Amino acid sequence: MTGYVDAPSRLGESALSDGRLLGWAEWGPVDGVPVLLCPGAATSRWLGFGAGVVEALGVRLVSVDRPGLGVSTPAPGRTFSDFAEDMRQLCVLRRLGRPVVVGNSQGAPFALACAAEAVASALAVVSGADEVAMPEFASVLDVDLRRLVERTAGDPAGAEAFFAGFTADAMWDMVMAGSPGCDLAVYQDPDFASGYRRALDEGFAQGAAGYARDTVLAMRRWPFALDEITVPVDVWYGEEDTSHSPDNGALLAARVPGAHHHLVPGAGGSLLWTHAESILTVLLEAATRAL
Numbered sequence: 001m002t003g004y005v006d007a008p009s010r011l012g013e014s015a016l017s018d019g020r021l022l023g024w025a026e027w028g029p030v031d032g033v034p035v036l037l038c039p040g041a042a043t044s045r046w047l048g049f050g051a052g053v054v055e056a057l058g059v060r061l062v063s064v065d066r067p068g069l070g071v072s073t074p075a076p077g078r079t080f081s082d083f084a085e086d087m088r089q090l091c092v093l094r095r096l097g098r099p100v101v102v103g104n105s106q107g108a109p110f111a112l113a114c115a116a117e118a119v120a121s122a123l124a125v126v127s128g129a130d131e132v133a134m135p136e137f138a139s140v141l142d143v144d145l146r147r148l149v150e151r152t153a154g155d156p157a158g159a160e161a162f163f164a165g166f167t168a169d170a171m172w173d174m175v176m177a178g179s180p181g182c183d184l185a186v187y188q189d190p191d192f193a194s195g196y197r198r199a200l201d202e203g204f205a206q207g208a209a210g211y212a213r214d215t216v217l218a219m220r221r222w223p224f225a226l227d228e229i230t231v232p233v234d235v236w237y238g239e240e241d242t243s244h245s246p247d248n249g250a251l252l253a254a255r256v257p258g259a260h261h262h263l264v265p266g267a268g269g270s271l272l273w274t275h276a277e278s279i280l281t282v283l284l285e286a287a288t289r290a291l
Helices: 053-057 080-093 105-116 143-152 156-163 168-177 182-185 190-203 209-219 248-254 275-291
Strands: 009-015 021-027 032-036 058-064 100-104 121-128 235-236 260-264
Touching: 009 080, 021 032, 021 080, 032 080, 032 105, 032 275, 058 156, 080 105, 100 105, 100 209, 100 275, 105 209, 121 275, 143 190, 143 209, 156 209, 168 182, 168 190, 182 190, 235 248, 235 275, 248 260
Parallel strands: 032 058, 032 100, 100 121, 121 235, 235 260
Antiparallel strands: 009 021, 021 058
């Protein structure tokens, strides 16, 4: 594929200490600067970003299937801390060192967990799913989302069972219905759509339990302390993004010491693909300054 995404250069699976497998995909030079991607909701390792850009910047982009998605072994009841430990092990197995991390959409809180637990050396949150269970957001959420947040807080097992009823087609339809025109121009691009649909199909290949667990974790209060994150953090949102954060990440950025908030005019939730070069350039510069 060309344009927004390319097919992975390398695919594989790594065995963790408990015998579970984590599926991963890589783009860019094998000796490049490691950048670990925590991808969005229900997608697999297949969907990367920065077609052509990762090679030009000398980036080794690594995307990972979270447990239960794609080819990664399920881990019922897993936590954010469990995920950070999985990434710590993967970094050793794949010789990534302490990588810079990108968290997109529902992958954002998982990436923040990596920053909070010293797995990441720097972090970019891009169109991140915000902590919608924050009391500050209760009055501004639309009715349906507020009900889901309340249900997830009051009955997490029931909410997880509800989310386990989702399918790849339902996710595609939900994203298409809720996206502004600037995003649809990306999502409906034939090459991108093909990659995105494949990533969704792979994400649900083992059923929806992995997505359901991710969603319950993301929609409840996050257990890690954002104000204790010490690595450089950049928070990126498009001004036209109406689905990821009630305030386009303003409060999220304010809660992380020293975080930089980037609000991009004319862009939406597809920012990871439309502004890949800027995001990676800023991230790599931040990581270099932190050395």
